[in-house]
Amino acid sequence: MLPTQTGYQIISYLKSIEDAYSNSNEISIELVEAGRTDEDRPLVYLTVTAKSSLKTQKPLVIIEAGINPREWITVPSAINIIDKIVQEDQKNFLQNLQWIIIPVLNPDGYEYTHTNLRLWTKSRSTRSSLGPICPGVNINRNFDIDWLFSDTSSSPCSHLYGGVEAFSEPETKMIKNLIEKYGRTIQLYISLQNNGRFISYPWQYERAASGMFRQHHLLGLEMTSAMGDDYVLDVGSVALGDRASGTSTDYAMDNGVLYTFNINIEKEGVSGVIIPGNEIKPIAENVWNAVAIAAKSIMKRNANTKS
Template sequence: MLRYSYVILFLCIYAVVAGKHDVYKGYSVHGIKLTNATHKEFIHSLELELDLDVWQHGTPKLRDAMVMVSRENTVSLMEKLDTMGLDHYVHLRDVAQAFEEHDLEISAWKRGRSNVLPFEDYPRYAEVDAYLEKVAQEHPDIVTLVNAGPSFEGRAIKYVKISTSNFADTSKPIYFLTATVHAREWVVTPAALYMIQRLVDRRPEDQDLLDSMDWIILPMINPDGYEYSHTTMRLWRRTRSFRPEISSSCYGADGNRNYDAAFASVGVSSNPCSDIYPGPSAFSEVETSYVRDIMQANLQRIQIFMDIHSYGNYITYGFGDARLSPNVAQQHHVAAIMGAAIDPYKLPQAPYYVVGNSNLLMYETSGCAQDYAQTIGIPLSYTLELPEYGFDFRVPPSYIGQINSETWHGVAASARAAVLYYRARN
C-alpha cells in the first residue's frame, strides 16, 4: 500500500509540474554549426524573421548556435538552414518535456539533502534576500548591505559592499560584480552568492583580495523576472515592467540592452514582445538604473566590472558594435588571465573559455552593461558567460558547486590582474 502511495504522490507532482511548462509545447531546440561570420549574421536575421529564441548565438568553428523555434516555424527554419548549407541537428525535441524532467530532477535533488545553502542550490528571491541579510549580520566588520531600491514590482534590490576599511581607503580599487539581469539564467545567481561567501570566509589564500581591493556584488538585478521564471514561464528573460501605452499584453525589456551605450542601434528589436526589445529609452527599467547609479557613485575607483551570464564559456568585452576601446590590449590581457585561471578546473567535457570582443565572437549588441561601463570610463569591463556542461539552461543542481568553484578561480585571477593595472595607472 505504501508503494502505491508513493506512485500516486509522484504522479500528482508530475502532473502539477507538467502543466507549468505547457506554454512550450511544440517548441524544439536546434543546434546549428557555423563556419563563418556570414552564418552568424544569417542566424541573427532569422531570429527576427522567425521569432527564434536564441539560447546561444555561437562562434564560427568554435561554438554551435542553439535556437528554440515554435512548431509553426520549424519547417521554415529547416528550409532556410538547408538553403544556406548549414549543418544542423535536434538538441531538444520537446522543450516542455525537457523542463518538466528538469523540475523533477531539482525536486529529487533537494529531497536528498538537508541544510542546502543558497549558493549550492537554485534559490528563490526570498532566500537570496535572507542570505544577504545574514551575511551582513554575521560579518559587520567587512560587509555593508545596501538596498538600492524597489524593483518594478516592489522587491528590494540589495547588494553588498565588502571592505576591510568600510570603503574609507580610497587608494584601493573596486571590483563591481553583477548577475541575473536575464531571469532564466538561474545558474548565475548561486555563482554570485558564492563570490560573496568566498570573500567573507577570509581564507588565507584569498586574503590579498580583501587587502588590495574593495568589492561591490549585486547578485540579482532582475528579481521580478527571476521569480516569474520560477512560477510561470521558465524561459522568461526580460524585466517585468508594464507600459500599457506601448503594449497591453507584453511586459518588460531586455535589461542588457537598456543601458545608455549606443542605445537601440544594433542587435535589438522594436517589437515590445521580443526578448531583445531594449525598452522605450535608455534606463527605462528601474533595475538597470540602480546599476548605473552604483557605477557613477564609485566611478573614480571601479577598476573592473563583471556582469555574469549563462551560457557558453565566454569572456567578452566591448563594444557590441565591433568598435574596440583604446585599452583593448589590457582588456584582452586580463580576460585571458581569467580564462586561463578557470580552464584547469573545468570538467573535461566543457570547452575552453573563449576571450574576445563580444561582437566578433558572438553577435552585435547595443545598450549592454559591459559597453556602458566602458563608455563612462571603467577601465576593465566584461561579460562572463558561465559553462552549462551540455545542459543549456537546465544545468543539474549537482553541477552548481563545480561552476561556482571554477568561476571563483577566474574572478580571483582577474581581480589580481586588475589591481596591478590600477597601481600602474596610479
C-alpha cells in the same frame, strides 16, 4: 554558497552574511537597498571590504549577475564570490579592493522564472504601449550605449525589447547610479551570463575593440585559462556573432570603467540554462578562478601605480 534559490531566499541569505559580520573588527559588509522594482521587490547589492581601509579610496570591483533572469547559474556563482573574498586566506582581496556584488539584477524576472515561465528573459515592467499584454524589458538592452540599434527590438512583445527609452527601468538606473557615484574608482566590472563558454570584452555594440584592447586581451587570456581549456576569448560582438546594443558592460566601459568583461558560463542541460545541480559548484568555482585572476591584476596595477 547557495544553490539556485528564489529571490526572497537570496536576500535572506545576504542579510545573514551582513549579520554574521556586524561585529567584525576586520570585515565590513553592508546589504544596500538601491531601489524597488516595478513589482515592488528590493534591488539590492552587498558591499564588502576591510574595515582597516574604509577611509581609503581603493579600486572597486563590481560583479553583476541575474541580468537575464533565466540564467540561474549566474546567481550562485556571484554568491560564491562573496563566500571566497571573506575567507581568512583571501585577505588581500579585501585589504586592497572594495567589492559590490549584485547577485540578482533582475529580481522580478528572476521570480517569474521560478513561478511561471522558466525561460523568461525580461523584467516585468508594463510601461510600454502594450502594458501587461506584453510586459517586460530586456535589461541588457536598456543601457544608453547605441540604444535600440543592434540585436534589440522596439516591439514590447520581443524578448529583446529595449524599453521605451534608455534607462527606462529601475534595474538599469541602479547600475547607472553606481557608475556615476563611484566613477573611475571602479576598475573592474564583470557581468555574469550564461551564453556558452567564453569571456568577452568591449565592444558589443560595434564590430571593433575598445582602446583597451591589448590590456583586455592579455588579462582575458589568463582568465580563460583559469576557467578551463574549452573557454575562448574574443571581442564581444565577435564572440556573440553579432553586434548588441544597450549592454551593461559596454555602458560601463563607455563611462570610464577601466576593465569590463562578460563571463559567459557554459551552456548545459535543457536550453543551455537549466544546469544540473551537481554542476553548480564546479561552475561557480571556475567563475571564481577567473574573477580572482582579474582582481589580482587590478591589485598589481594599483600597487605599481603607487610605487
